[in-house]
Amino acid sequence: MDTLIKNCQLVNLKNESCEKVSIFVVDGKIEKIENSQTINSDDFLTIDLNGKYILPGLWDVHTHIGDLIPDPDNLLETETLPEYTIRAGKNAIDGLKKGITSLRIVGEDGDVCLAWKKMFKKKGFLGPNIYTARRAISATGGHGHGTLGAYEIDGPYEMRKAVRENISKGADLIKIMVSGGIMTENEGMQDSQLTDDEIIAAVELSSNKGLIVAAHAWSTEGIKKALKCGVRSIEHGLLDDECVDLMLEKNAFYVPTICQTQATDKILESGLPQFMVDKALSVKEIHLEGFKKAYKAGVKIACGSDSSPLKDFTHLELKHLKIAGMSTVDTLKSGTVIPAELCGVSNEYGKIEENYVADIIVLNENPLNNLETVFDPLMVFKNGIQFNEQQGLSSFEDIYLN
Numbered sequence: 001m002d003t004l005i006k007n008c009q010l011v012n013l014k015n016e017s018c019e020k021v022s023i024f025v026v027d028g029k030i031e032k033i034e035n036s037q038t039i040n041s042d043d044f045l046t047i048d049l050n051g052k053y054i055l056p057g058l059w060d061v062h063t064h065i066g067d068l069i070p071d072p073d074n075l076l077e078t079e080t081l082p083e084y085t086i087r088a089g090k091n092a093i094d095g096l097k098k099g100i101t102s103l104r105i106v107g108e109d110g111d112v113c114l115a116w117k118k119m120f121k122k123k124g125f126l127g128p129n130i131y132t133a134r135r136a137i138s139a140t141g142g143h144g145h146g147t148l149g150a151y152e153i154d155g156p157y158e159m160r161k162a163v164r165e166n167i168s169k170g171a172d173l174i175k176i177m178v179s180g181g182i183m184t185e186n187e188g189m190q191d192s193q194l195t196d197d198e199i200i201a202a203v204e205l206s207s208n209k210g211l212i213v214a215a216h217a218w219s220t221e222g223i224k225k226a227l228k229c230g231v232r233s234i235e236h237g238l239l240d241d242e243c244v245d246l247m248l249e250k251n252a253f254y255v256p257t258i259c260q261t262q263a264t265d266k267i268l269e270s271g272l273p274q275f276m277v278d279k280a281l282s283v284k285e286i287h288l289e290g291f292k293k294a295y296k297a298g299v300k301i302a303c304g305s306d307s308s309p310l311k312d313f314t315h316l317e318l319k320h321l322k323i324a325g326m327s328t329v330d331t332l333k334s335g336t337v338i339p340a341e342l343c344g345v346s347n348e349y350g351k352i353e354e355n356y357v358a359d360i361i362v363l364n365e366n367p368l369n370n371l372e373t374v375f376d377p378l379m380v381f382k383n384g385i386q387f388n389e390q391q392g393l394s395s396f397e398d399i400y401l402n
Contacts, residue, residue, distance in 0.1 A: 002026045003384055004044035005360070009053045010352055011367060013337065016329050018053065018366060025358040028383035033354055047386070052378060053366050055332070056352055057101025057128075057359030059339035060314040062235055062255045062304025064148055065091045065105060066112050069183070069307065070271035072401060076147075085112045087400060092116060093127050094396055095310030097389055099377040101359040102129040104304070104343055106175040106214055106235065107136030109149035114170055126382055129359075131343045133175035133214065134166045137202065142193040143177040143184045143216060150177070156201035163205045172343070173233075174206045178226045179219030181236065182260065182279045189238070189283055192222040196229055203230035212344075214255075218283070227252055233342060235304065236260070238283055239290030247299045253342045254294050255304040259313065259320040261287040266316065292325050301326070302342050303335040309396040315375040328371050335374075358384035 006022035010033070022039045024032040040046065066088035068076055079087070089112075092103065105113045113132040120127035135149040137159065144150045151162040163174055176199065180191035187193075199215075206213050207230070214233035215226040220240050227234070227246040233253045237243070247254060259266070261284045267277055295301060303321065305313035314335075322331045340350025348357050362379035380387040 002044050003358075003386075004039070004041050004046045005054070005381070006039060006046060006048050007051060008049040008362070009051060009366070011053055011055045011332075011363075013329055013333055016368060018368075023054075023352070023358070023360075025381075025384035028358055028385070030352065030354050030356050030358050033352075049362055049379075053363040053373075054352060054360050055363060055367055055374065056336040056350055057361055057380070057382070058099045058314060058318075058335045058374070059102045059104070059303060059350075060095070060100055060305050060310060060317070060335075061104035061302045061339045061342055062257055062306045063103050063105050063308075063310060064107055064306070065089075065103065065116070065308065065310070066108055066110075067148060067308055068400065069276075070401075072271060075400065081110050081112075084110065085115065088112045089116050089119075089125070089127070090396060090399075091308050091310055092120075092130070093125065095314065096126065096128050096380060096382060096387055098311040098315070099361040099374065099380050100128055100310055100314050101361075101380070101382050102339065102343070102349060103131070103310070104173070104339070105130060105132040106173075106216075107133060107144065107148045107150060109135070111169065117170075123383070123385075126385055126387055128382070129349070131172040132170075133173050134169055134171040135162070136175040136177060136216070137162045137166075138177040139193040139198075143179065143181045143187060145184070147183070153198065156197045159198045159201040160205055163202050167205070167209055167211070171211070173211050174202055174213045176202050176213060176215050176231075178215045178217040178231075179222035181216060181218050182276050185273075185275050189218040189279055190220065190222075192219045192225060196225060199226060199229040199231065236287075236306075237290060238286050239294055241293065243290070244293050244297045244299060247294065248297060253300045253302055253338070255302050256287070256291050256294075256321075257304050257306040257317065258287065258291055258324050259317045260306055262320045262324060263316055288324055295325060295330075300338050300341070301330075301334050302338045311396070318371065318374065322371055328368055331371060332367060332374070
């Protein structure tokens with residue numbers, strides 16, 4: 001049934017203001033926005049929000065819904081593909097419950113992401129939109145090898161084969177591992193791994209299909225290499241001034257996953273292997289310094305957490321983007337408007353406007369005054385459908401971590 005969401009305050013991120021409105025939702029899209037709070041219609045299911053605040057649904061653009069770090073019960077090595085698939089889906093649906101209405105998955109095993117993308121799109125389950133890279137692409141023995149279904153390649157010919165296979169299976173973007181990182185042992189975070197000709201091969205084929213390439217790139221020199229070769233999305237990133245200048249020149253996006261180095265207490269209490277903890281904390285200062293340079297220069301920054309469960313880490317990333325120096329309104333944009341632009345759907349998602357998809361979260365307070373109200377939405381609407389939680393179910397943590 002079509003829905004009238006009435007008596008609410010629309011948070012306008014462009015003007016940094018609130019407007020008293022009522023919204024007509026037809027077939028999952030916002031058909032009309034009225035500047036009236038007392039409007040009624042017998043033809044619509046009416047939901048009175050009693051003056052509460054509404055914001056576009058949140059995005060997380062650096063996720064692996066089936067990943068599990070730490071993994072105290074060694075599930076990634078022992079669970080079956082059906083069990084993995086169920087866990088990944090629960091992670092995504094739990095994220096929706098907390099207001100995360102769209103995801104960009106940057107590496108996943110077993111085509112699990114494609115299965116859930118199809119099911120959510122058909123509304124067999126109510127879940128977030130999924131934009132997926134399918135399987136990430138690593139150099140042989142490079143970062144991420146042996147995990148999350150990553151291809152291991154040597155040379156541009158093997159890169160082309162991996163890219164073509166991902167595209168043929170329905171990938172929405174291509175993810176490549178340009179440098180070393182935190183997760184893989186026996187490599188440095190400043191190690192540059194893929195070569196120019198390998199990166200160019202990925203960019204060329206992706207561009208032919210209208211897709212962008214996202215690069216896992218902690219390495220400062222690896223970032224420069226990736227940008228010069230045409231990569232449009234830098235993940236993680238230890239940036240210097242030249243990196244920032246190149247990002248502006250190339251109109252690239254930055255997904256800093258800032259919580260991965262700045263959430264010190266979380267990192268120390270995480271149960272991660274010691275080598276991961278040591279790596280993350282070793283670059284804490286340089287990561288923050290580069291982030292501040294990018295933000296000050298006007299680089300487009302999008303929220304991506306790189307950890308599960310989504311319902312916790314997406315909010316943690318937003319919190320640390322603000323702690324790192326972003327204004328509240330820019331932090332909110334990093335989780336709404338900017339990700340929609342990054343994923344090429346800014347004409348349908350990321351805003352509450354007429355003809356946009358009705359992905360809406362309802363908040364108790366004005367998020368421009370209190371960011372943390374976003375972390376506990378009162379209601380969530382996905383494609384205009386209100387998410388209704390089943391009561392009495394076990395949490396993600398109780399099933400997989402405790």
